[in-house]
Amino acid sequence: MSRQVAPLQIGGIQVWPPLVLAPMSGVTNRTMRALYKPFGLGLTVTEFVSCNALAYGSKRTMEMIDQHGLEKPVATQLWGDDPEMMAQAARVVRECGADIVDINFGCPAPKVTKTNGGSACLRDPQRCEAIMRAVVAAVDCPVMMKMRLGWSEGALVYEEVAKRAQEAGIQAVTLHARTARQFYKGSADWEHIARLKRAVDIPVIGNGDLDDAQVALQRMRDTGVDAIMLGRATLGNPWLISQIVDLMEGRPAAPLPSSADRLRFCMVHYRTMVQELGEARAVPQMRKHVALYLKGMPGAAILRERIMHIDSGDAALAVLEETIARLESSSTAA
Ligand SMILES: Cc1cc2nc3c(=O)[nH]c(=O)nc-3n(C[C@H](O)[C@H](O)[C@H](O)COP(=O)(O)O)c2cc1C
Incomplete structure (x- = not known):
């Protein structure tokens, strides 16, 4: 078996x-990342953390940046529009265990862009550069950056911002190939990812709409990117991660697990979330995860509805157990 792709080098x-x-x-809190890491992820990135919130050091924010050492390497992601605040935040997250600092120039959510953060920074590439320079100077670890194509179709600045990133000492750049204005509409345009790869020397990580192992590998080959990043398609289906790793390591992709096995893992996910976050926080978060694990199963819509109205972990786990038993008895009957 031989590796089909090269390792990604970030600094x-x-x-x-x-x-x-x-x-x-x-979604991708520490518990969730630790659960998905063993499927074969090379790198995980935290949920984005506001540099302003970090300056106040609230318990919830500090929890988000505390890296307990299960994941190596891990990148902590920051957003904000002020270079000095971002530099201070970078120092804090580095002290709290980040192996890499990641800068967010991609979030299109109005609550972020109205304060000029996330993708709104792309309206001002010079400011992006100032932020990147300040963060790179603040820490002794590699810094990466994640962005969209630009604010809108008429302002595709990704090449310019990536070139500035390279000049500023950024060690890898992730491109989600949509504009901010697009939010999640349309599809990610991998032609732009290929163009970015040709335009810079630092590693490029391609992102957007990957939901199939063969296609993911093909995208890597076609664009020449150094790595791929997957988001939504892994939710409820972390086995997609192992399938991609199989292909990267030169093996045929293992088949996806049975519905019953999927739900068994969902139960592990549920219990771990309750243990680590407590029932009050875990139950609402798990509703969306359970719905995703159920995707495509017989009777999924009814089960989803039941789970939506349950507010105790034990009751949700009982529904899952009952569903596993039903799935197994129908497969033995068949
Ligand atoms: C619920 C949700 C939350 C997200 N939060 C972040 C975030 O905190 N930071 C970030 O850079 N991107 C965030 N993204 C964007 C994803 O990282 C990714 O770029 C996007 O989903 C496209 O990849 P995919 O098609 O594989 O999901 C988020 C996406 C979703 C669906």
Whole structure:
């Protein structure tokens, strides 16, 4: 078996496999990342953290940046529009265990862009550069940056911002190939990712709409990117991660698990979230995860509805157990 792709090198950190879990606010917390890491992720990124919130050091924010050492390497992602605040925040997250600092120039959410953060920074590439220079100077670890194509179709600045990133000492750049204005509409345009790869020497991580192992590898080959990042398609289906790793390591992709096995893992996910976050926080968060694990299963819509109205972990786990038993008895009957 031989590796089909090369490791990703981010400064002095070698990442194998070159497969990154996308940061997803409200989803990829520490528990979730630790659960998905063993499927074979090379790198994980925290949910984005506001540099202003970090200056206040609230318990919830500090929890988000505390890296307890299960994931190596891990990148902590920051957003903000002020270079000095971002530099201070970078120092804090580095002290709290980040192996890499990631700068967010991609978030299109109005609550972020109205304060000129996230993708709104792309309206001012000079400011992007000032932020990147300040963060790079503040820490002794590699800094990466994640962006969209630009604010809108008429202002595609990704090449310019990536070139400034390279000049500023950024060690890798992730491109989600949509504009901010697009939010999640349309599809990610991988032609732009290929163009970016040709335009800069620093590693490029391609992101957007990957939901199939073969296609993911093909995208890597076609565009020449150094790594791929996957987000939504892994939710409820972390086995997609292992399938991609299989292909990267030169093996045929393992088949996806049975519905019952998927739900067994969902139960592990549920219990771990309750243990680590407590029931009050875990139950609402798990509703969306359970819905995703159920996707495509017989009777999924009814089960989803039941889970939506349950507010105790034990009751949700009982529904899952009952569903597993039903799935197994119908498969033995068949
Ligand atoms: C619920 C959700 C939350 C997200 N939060 C973040 C975030 O905190 N930081 C970030 O850079 N991108 C965030 N993203 C964008 C993803 O990292 C990724 O770029 C996007 O989902 C496209 O990749 P995908 O098609 O593989 O999901 C988020 C996306 C979703 C769906």
